[in-house]
Amino acid sequence: MATTALAVETVEPRPRRRSRALEQFLRVFCRDRQAILGVAIIALVGGAALAAPLVSPWDPLTAAGVERLAPIGTPGHVLGTDEQGRDILSRLIWGGRASLLVGMLPTVSAGLVALGLGLLAGYAGGALDHVIMRALDVFFAFPLVLLAIAIVGVIGPGMNNQMFALAVVLVPYSTRVVRTATLSVKPLEFVEAARALGGSRRRLIARHLLPNVLPPLLVYTSTLVGMMIEASAGLSFLGLGVQPPTPDWGVMVGNGRLVLYRAAHVATIPGVVIVVVALAFNFVGDGLREALDPRARR
Amino acid sequence: MIVYVLQRLLGLVPVLFGISVVIFLTMKLIPGDVARALLGPMATDQSLAQLRHALGLDEPIYVQYGKWLWRALNGDLGLSPIVHKPVTELLLPKFGNTLILAGASFFLAVVGGVTVGVLSAARQQTVLDRAAMGASLVIGNMPPFWLGLVLIVFFAIDLRWLPSLGMYSSRGEGGLRDLLLHLVMPAVATAAAPGAIIARMTRASVLEILGQDFIKVARSKGLSERAVLGLHALRVAWPPIMTIAGLQLGYLLGGAVFTEEVFGWPGLGRQLVTSVIARDVQVVQGAALFIALSFVIVNLVVDLLNLYLDPRSRPA
Numbered sequence: 001m002a003t004t005a006l007a008v009e010t011v012e013p014r015p016r017r018r019s020r021a022l023e024q025f026l027r028v029f030c031r032d033r034q035a036i037l038g039v040a041i042i043a044l045v046g047g048a049a050l051a052a053p054l055v056s057p058w059d060p061l062t063a064a065g066v067e068r069l070a071p072i073g074t075p076g077h078v079l080g081t082d083e084q085g086r087d088i089l090s091r092l093i094w095g096g097r098a099s100l101l102v103g104m105l106p107t108v109s110a111g112l113v114a115l116g117l118g119l120l121a122g123y124a125g126g127a128l129d130h131v132i133m134r135a136l137d138v139f140f141a142f143p144l145v146l147l148a149i150a151i152v153g154v155i156g157p158g159m160n161n162q163m164f165a166l167a168v169v170l171v172p173y174s175t176r177v178v179r180t181a182t183l184s185v186k187p188l189e190f191v192e193a194a195r196a197l198g199g200s201r202r203r204l205i206a207r208h209l210l211p212n213v214l215p216p217l218l219v220y221t222s223t224l225v226g227m228m229i230e231a232s233a234g235l236s237f238l239g240l241g242v243q244p245p246t247p248d249w250g251v252m253v254g255n256g257r258l259v260l261y262r263a264a265h266v267a268t269i270p271g272v273v274i275v276v277v278a279l280a281f282n283f284v285g286d287g288l289r290e291a292l293d294p295r296a297r298r
Numbered sequence: 299m300i301v302y303v304l305q306r307l308l309g310l311v312p313v314l315f316g317i318s319v320v321i322f323l324t325m326k327l328i329p330g331d332v333a334r335a336l337l338g339p340m341a342t343d344q345s346l347a348q349l350r351h352a353l354g355l356d357e358p359i360y361v362q363y364g365k366w367l368w369r370a371l372n373g374d375l376g377l378s379p380i381v382h383k384p385v386t387e388l389l390l391p392k393f394g395n396t397l398i399l400a401g402a403s404f405f406l407a408v409v410g411g412v413t414v415g416v417l418s419a420a421r422q423q424t425v426l427d428r429a430a431m432g433a434s435l436v437i438g439n440m441p442p443f444w445l446g447l448v449l450i451v452f453f454a455i456d457l458r459w460l461p462s463l464g465m466y467s468s469r470g471e472g473g474l475r476d477l478l479l480h481l482v483m484p485a486v487a488t489a490a491a492p493g494a495i496i497a498r499m500t501r502a503s504v505l506e507i508l509g510q511d512f513i514k515v516a517r518s519k520g521l522s523e524r525a526v527l528g529l530h531a532l533r534v535a536w537p538p539i540m541t542i543a544g545l546q547l548g549y550l551l552g553g554a555v556f557t558e559e560v561f562g563w564p565g566l567g568r569q570l571v572t573s574v575i576a577r578d579v580q581v582v583q584g585a586a587l588f589i590a591l592s593f594v595i596v597n598l599v600v601d602l603l604n605l606y607l608d609p610r611s612r613p614a
Contacts, residue, residue: 141594230439257447264447
């Protein structure tokens with residue numbers, strides 16, 4: 001007796017759209033050699049800063065017992081010592097903590113505030129949008145760093161005030177990015193459809209607008225971090241940010257400037273680290289843009 | 299066109315009003331009593347009240363703002379309690395010095411950036427192009443204060459070619475040559491990062507134009523590459539370059555603060571930092587106003603210049 005077998009085609013479970021998007025993002029991002037180099041540099045510097053008590057060869061605040069201003073390559077002090085005889089490598093490693101924090105925290109906090117303001121302005125539209133954006137327009141009349149200096153002038157120097165000032169000056173820029181992204185998504189059919197289906201305002205914003213607004217904000221924020229690391233180092237260099245003896249790259253350049261004629265390496269080495277880390281963040285930002293924005297792909 | 303210019307000028311009014319409100323209110327937010335700060339801890343309640351009345355601090359805030367604005371419009375930005383000088387008198391010469399530095403830096407950034415960008419685009423994917431773009435990437439990320447120090451190490455300490463401090467030599471007779479010698483390093487340090495960004499933008503802009511049909515026509519007519527680039531490509535690529543250059547002005551003014559500090563250039567930025575450290579709020583307020591006004595005016599000029607250079611951007 002012939003048996004007939006019912007051929008049942010096994011149906012593969014459909015991969016979730018989000019995990020496919022993540023896969024594609026990782027594939028494009030990992031192909032970008034510059035972005036990977038950026039990630040490696042950030043991981044190295046950030047990791048060393050986090051593990052400073054374990055990897056730092058000397059205490060960053062006390063003199064290491066050798067002569068002051070020891071040159072690069074001195075035994076036991078690969079990068080030499082500063083004007084107080086402190087090991088430069090150890091101060092660089094510990095300095096990563098303050099420098100990276102002061103560069104990243106204002107950017108992230110400004111991004112979060114901008115997310116709220118930009119979504120509100122873009123979604124609500126009308127008078128509220130007008131009021132928010134015109135109020136922020138005033139901030140564009142000041143060059144970014146100068147505004148931060150003026151704010152520090154009002155609230156006083158120090159690391160916390162420096163971070164607050166940098167966050168304040170970034171909010172208008174990031175808000176513009178979020179608002180523009182919100183306005184471009186809001187009239188699309190899927191948002192209209194969700195609204196027609198009776199989706200609440202909260203659901204519309206959280207489920208439909210937010211996921212589409214986050215990528216451009218993330219890309220923009222990542223490119224700002226490098227700039228903010230430089231700006232915060234600049235404020236510390238001027239004596240308006242992180243205060244000595246706390247190790248910080250900007251403070252180190254500022255202190256090294258006083259002994260520039262006798263030992264140039266004290267000021268120049270921390271500057272090289274600032275440039276390399278800022279470049280690394282820019283590489284990552286470019287990689288993120290390419291991976292998240294199909295139009296930017298080469 | 300004239301209507302558009304008038305519209306732009308009118309549009310400045312709310313922005314300038316907003317700037318004045320922000321600056322005035324920010325100064326009002328400073329913790330502490332101005333009268334007590336001026337009279338000291340031993341002051342009596344009566345003398346404090348008298349001083350508050352004399353300074354108008356007991357009046358409603360909008361009245362205080364109105365009076366402050368009126369005085370500012372008449373060029374009176376108050377008296378610095380630290381330097382004991384009228385703020386306008388203190389800031390005007392410094393502003394002039396900053397204009398010299400910013401002008402020279404802007405000139406260097408635009409000329410250098412555009413030249414490198416055009417050469418890179420003309421020699422696309424060659425060693426020259428890659429080297430120039432790699433260098434511009436690194437230079438674009440150099441903090442001006444650090445670059446300034448590096449320049450001092452090479453050109454003032456090692457080679458002894460250029461002076462590293464101030465606007466004029468203290469022992470020399472001064473003059474234009476002395477000023478130019480003192481200007482070279484601060485201007486290069488301030489111009490480097492904006493110039494690098496302008497170079498990258500110019501390259502991208504020119505490359506986009508070079509792919510268009512009218513360039514093919516120009517080349518097929520037998521025009522030299524220099525004529526194609528100079529007469530055709532750059533002319534069309536110029537407006538976006540101008541816009542980017544205009545945007546860099548803010549960055550340039552911000553960078554000038556650091557270079558003024560590093561090179562002891564007696565400008566507005568250095569005065570701002572000195573006043574911030576001394577908590578001389580009156581001068582900080584005045585400097586912020588000066589900077590915001592000049593920034594707004596420069597942006598307007600760039601916009602109008604763009605309008606003049608690019609007929610496509612003119613309103614119908």
